[in-house]
Amino acid sequence: MWLTVHLTSIGAGIGAAVVLTFLVFSAAFLVFVSHNRVHIRYLILQAVFLPYLIGFALYTSGSEHSWILFWFRICVSGLILTPLALELFLESLLDIRRLFVQLVIGLGSLIFLFILWGEPSLMATGNIVVHQRGFTSVVKGPVFPLFSLVSLSSVLFSLGWFCRRLFTEEQLWRQYRLIITGLSIWLASIIVDALVAMKVLISVSTPWVGPVAMVITVGLHLGSMVEKNAREMQRQTDENEVLRHRLKYDPLTGLFSREFFNSILEIEAESWARSPQEHSILFIDADNFKGVNDHYGHTVGDRVLKMIGSIVRANVRRSDIPARYGGDEFIVLLKQCGRNVARELGEKIIREYCEGLRLQIPGVPEGFSGLSIGIASTSLIASGGNKDLIAVADEAMYQSKQKGKNRVVVAEAG
Numbered sequence: 001m002w003l004t005v006h007l008t009s010i011g012a013g014i015g016a017a018v019v020l021t022f023l024v025f026s027a028a029f030l031v032f033v034s035h036n037r038v039h040i041r042y043l044i045l046q047a048v049f050l051p052y053l054i055g056f057a058l059y060t061s062g063s064e065h066s067w068i069l070f071w072f073r074i075c076v077s078g079l080i081l082t083p084l085a086l087e088l089f090l091e092s093l094l095d096i097r098r099l100f101v102q103l104v105i106g107l108g109s110l111i112f113l114f115i116l117w118g119e120p121s122l123m124a125t126g127n128i129v130v131h132q133r134g135f136t137s138v139v140k141g142p143v144f145p146l147f148s149l150v151s152l153s154s155v156l157f158s159l160g161w162f163c164r165r166l167f168t169e170e171q172l173w174r175q176y177r178l179i180i181t182g183l184s185i186w187l188a189s190i191i192v193d194a195l196v197a198m199k200v201l202i203s204v205s206t207p208w209v210g211p212v213a214m215v216i217t218v219g220l221h222l223g224s225m226v227e228k229n230a231r232e233m234q235r236q237t238d239e240n241e242v243l244r245h246r247l248k249y250d251p252l253t254g255l256f257s258r259e260f261f262n263s264i265l266e267i268e269a270e271s272w273a274r275s276p277q278e279h280s281i282l283f284i285d286a287d288n289f290k291g292v293n294d295h296y297g298h299t300v301g302d303r304v305l306k307m308i309g310s311i312v313r314a315n316v317r318r319s320d321i322p323a324r325y326g327g328d329e330f331i332v333l334l335k336q337c338g339r340n341v342a343r344e345l346g347e348k349i350i351r352e353y354c355e356g357l358r359l360q361i362p363g364v365p366e367g368f369s370g371l372s373i374g375i376a377s378t379s380l381i382a383s384g385g386n387k388d389l390i391a392v393a394d395e396a397m398y399q400s401k402q403k404g405k406n407r408v409v410v411a412e413a414g
Contacts, residue, residue: 012057015208019049022219034226041089042218048085049211052078056208060136068128072138073116076123080112080147082211083154089218090162093176098161105154112147123147152190159183178224182217186210250324252302253309258331261323265333265390272378280342280377282332283393284312284349287370287405289328296361303360308371311352315345331390339377339410346373346408354406370406372397380411 023046030039055075062068084105091097116123120141127139166173166180173180189210248260256264272279286292286308293301305328312322312330321333334342350371357369374396376389396411403409 009057009061011206012053012060012208015212016050016053016057018212019046019053019215022046022215023050026219029226038089038092039222041085041092042222045085045089045218046215048078048081049215050078051075052082053208053211059138062136065126065128068136068138069120069124069126072124073120076116076147077113079151080109080116083151083158084109086155087158090158093179094162094165094172101158108150108154112143112150115143115147155190159187176221178217178221182214185213185217189213250309253306253324255309255313255330256321256323258323258325261321261325261331261333264321268333268335269389277336278338278377278379280334280337280339280375281389281393282330282334282342282346282349283325283374283376283390283397284308284330284332284346285372285397285401286328287372287401292361300361304357307356307360308353311349311356315349315352331393339375339379342375342377343408343410346375349373350406350408372400372405373408374398374400374411375408376411 023043026039026043026046030043051074055071055073055078059068059071059075062071084102087098087101087105091102112123120126122141122143124138124141124144129137129139163180163183166176187210189206193207246257248257249255250257268279286304289301289304292304305324308328308330309322309324312332316322316332316334319335320337321335323331325331334345337345350373353371354369374393376392376396378389380389380392392411396409400407400409
């Protein structure tokens with residue numbers, strides 16, 4: 001079997017190689033990345049173009065009668081399925097289903113496929129013609145002109161519907177401009193080939209240009225959409241990360257948030273009943289903080305809250321959980337820490353706060369420069385309940401205020 005190499009078959013062969021490359025990448029993308037309906041329909045469109053281009057390249061370069069007729073049928077099979085594949089793909093782009101149109105085009109495709117493979121003489125007479133430029137072709141049968149007219153009408157009908165929808169919505173027009181470019185090249189290719197067939201133009205037949213241009217432009221469009229979606233997903237991920245950070249940390253003091261503290265405490269409390277270790281909670285409240293805001297302004301008040309946060313963070317261990325509980329209230333979970341050690345820590349925090357506040361606000365009244373701290377430990381809570389422990393520490397903090405403020409009170413049993 002000898003093949004005659006010429007411009008027509010070379011062009012179709014290169015086009016088939018390009019479509020096959022896109023088809024392999026599209027299939028891999030579909031399997032490993034996305035199962036989007038648009039990508040599936042794009043894969044179908046490529047799968048239809050491929051036999052058309054391969055068949056065209058091989059039947060126009062063959063020399064044996066049976067070889068030429070076989071690859072002619074393969075080529076025409078791709079042509080028969082093209083209108084339906086194009087309709088399905090364009091519908092997926094606009095997220096619209098035109099079931100009646102699909103049914104009509106599909107039924108027509110089945111009829112022509114049956115004629116092509118069941119009664120091939122109606123599509124091709126079997127006579128072979130060798131053109132002056134060296135490529136072979138088949139003398140078409142009586143049904144082939146009708147098939148050409150129906151297929152071209154179906155393609156133009158789908159393209160017209162698609163373009164009309166784009167013209168009515170400017171956003172869609174901008175979104176699918178690459179696909180419009182491919183469609184325009186395809187239409188121009190069809191017109192040129194028709195003029196060549198009617199001998200109006202003298203040129204090399206290039207029916208492969210349109211499908212290849214369509215595959216490339218659609219591939220570029222989908223690639224840009226994937227990149228755009230990836231950027232959007234990254235933006236959402238960044239926003240979610242910022243949101244998680246805000247939920248986890250208090251933006252003013254940099255300590256953990258109340259919500260995060262409660263979630264961690266709930267997890268820790270599950271193990272307290274099984275562990276002999278003692279754990280403690282410090283509940284801290286700034287004395288007369290409202291007076292600081294009223295006399296010196298909220299800017300100074302914010303600086304004071306930041307200072308409390310810094311002092312607490314500097315005095316606790318990495319394993320401890322310090323948090324801003326709300327307003328001028330702070331809370332610290334001291335893991336594996338008894339009441340006596342917790343008391344010493346609370347007293348140290350009070351000393352550093354009083355010294356720091358005098359530097360922040362020179363001449364600050366005595367009543368403004370203090371912290372009331374309540375301490376509760378797990379040894380006081382038989383059930384190990386985290387809510388009970390917070391309530392006990394909170395009550396101890398209020399006892400501190402009742403006893404004159406600016407002191408540490410450790411909750412006692414009973």
